[in-house]
Amino acid sequence: MRLLAKAGAGLLSAHARAVTPCLWRGKYFSSGKEPVENQPVTPILRHLMYKIKSTGPITVAEYMKEVLTNPAKLLGIWFISEWMATGKTAAFQLVELGPGRGTLAGDILRVFSQLGSVLKNCDISIHLVEKTPQGWREVFIDIDPQVSDKLRFVLAPCATPAEAFIQHDETRDHVEVCPDAGVIIQELSQRIALTGGAALIADYGHDGTKTDTFRGFCGHKLHDVLIAPGTADLTADVDFSYLRRMAQEKVASLGPIKQQTFLKNMGIDVRLKVLLDKSDEPSLRQQLLQGYDMLMNPKKMGERFNFFALLPHQRLHGGSHQSNSRQSKPSPTPVAGFSELVWQ
Numbered sequence: 001m002r003l004l005a006k007a008g009a010g011l012l013s014a015h016a017r018a019v020t021p022c023l024w025r026g027k028y029f030s031s032g033k034e035p036v037e038n039q040p041v042t043p044i045l046r047h048l049m050y051k052i053k054s055t056g057p058i059t060v061a062e063y064m065k066e067v068l069t070n071p072a073k074l075l076g077i078w079f080i081s082e083w084m085a086t087g088k089t090a091a092f093q094l095v096e097l098g099p100g101r102g103t104l105a106g107d108i109l110r111v112f113s114q115l116g117s118v119l120k121n122c123d124i125s126i127h128l129v130e131k132t133p134q135g136w137r138e139v140f141i142d143i144d145p146q147v148s149d150k151l152r153f154v155l156a157p158c159a160t161p162a163e164a165f166i167q168h169d170e171t172r173d174h175v176e177v178c179p180d181a182g183v184i185i186q187e188l189s190q191r192i193a194l195t196g197g198a199a200l201i202a203d204y205g206h207d208g209t210k211t212d213t214f215r216g217f218c219g220h221k222l223h224d225v226l227i228a229p230g231t232a233d234l235t236a237d238v239d240f241s242y243l244r245r246m247a248q249e250k251v252a253s254l255g256p257i258k259q260q261t262f263l264k265n266m267g268i269d270v271r272l273k274v275l276l277d278k279s280d281e282p283s284l285r286q287q288l289l290q291g292y293d294m295l296m297n298p299k300k301m302g303e304r305f306n307f308f309a310l311l312p313h314q315r316l317h318g319g320s321h322q323s324n325s326r327q328s329k330p331s332p333t334p335v336a337g338f339s340e341l342v343w344q
Contacts, residue, residue, distance in 0.1 A: 039227045039228065042228050045149065047066070048229060049151075052141070057141060057142040058141050060127060060128045060139055060140070062125070064126070064234050066229075068234060124181050126178045126236045128176055129177060132155065136166050137155045153226075176236055181246070185246040189246075189247045189248065192250075193251050193312065196312055197312075200307065204235070205238030205240050205256060206237055207241050208239055213237035215234070215235060215236070216232040216233065217233045238306075240256040251310045252312070252316045252317075254308070254338045255309055255338060256308045258298075259304070259307060260295075262307040265336070266337050311335065
């Protein structure tokens with residue numbers, strides 16, 4: 001799939017002058033109207049502009065990988081890795097010899113606050129595809145010829161490999177596809193089908209209903225995805241309907257269901273009551289209630305986060321590995337979280 005993506009990018013480079021400017025309609029995206037003076041030129045932006053000038057427009061997936069795995073972030077991950085390997089000592093010193101203006105050290109320090117998410121998640125990138133009168137066309141990122149040091153969205157002039165992931169009966173006019181996620185799900189499904197086990201996936205997402213979810217965050221606020229690349233986290237919601245298709249019926253799938261429902265089924269209310277009954281400190285009780293509200297409130301994470309599971313088929317249908325066909329099959333037990341737990 002990576003080879004196909006590279007072939008598509010090369011094909012586009014040959015037609016770089018034929019790209020069509022694209023004003024992406026999603027509310028999280030660059031509107032193209034931001035004042036130039038509000039767009040700082042970062043080292044990553046300079047790198048991207050040089051790359052685009054050399055090889056032509058790049059896919060959104062390539063843009064995300066460049067931004068999310070820039071050298072400063074990788075160096076930061078190296079330092080954190082060594083810190084963890086040596087016992088996570090309380091004292092930590094970052095020393096750069098010959099720092100000049102301290103730019104590199106400053107970049108590493110800025111990404112330390114983001115490393116929690118980097119270490120926990122794979123930075124899986126997406127491709128954006130839009131329906132046009134000429135058919136499906138992938139969205140690329142190019143240099144704005146009218147404004148110096150600014151990026152813009154453009155439409156590919158011809159078909160690219162990303163379009164192969166669009167369903168023939170797709171009704172949306174904007175689709176985000178993630179081949180990397182599909183590969184991971186196929187590998188998980190194969191392992192679960194052969195050796196058992198289960199996978200539980202929790203993330204922001206939808207069941208094939210949303211269109212434009214690609215967005216940036218800086219300081220816990222929405223940030224234009226094309227402005228000052230390298231200073232903000234880039235993300236997109238998971239399309240669970242795509243993950244279900246990629247499982248290819250090798251395993252059973254459950255969900256997605258809202259986090260509010262999943263945690264309620266898991267007994268979060270009972271757990272909260274136990275903790276509150278054991279706590280006499282007002283500050284701790286307030287902290288517990290605030291945490292509960294963050295997790296369960298529909299306007300916060302309660303309906304934004306979803307849970308999705310992959311399980312062996314026999315787990316849901318009471319199948320048995322016994323060779324004796326006369327032996328009755330056991331009734332399947334409910335899957336925790338996806339059905340309400342029975343407290344005894």
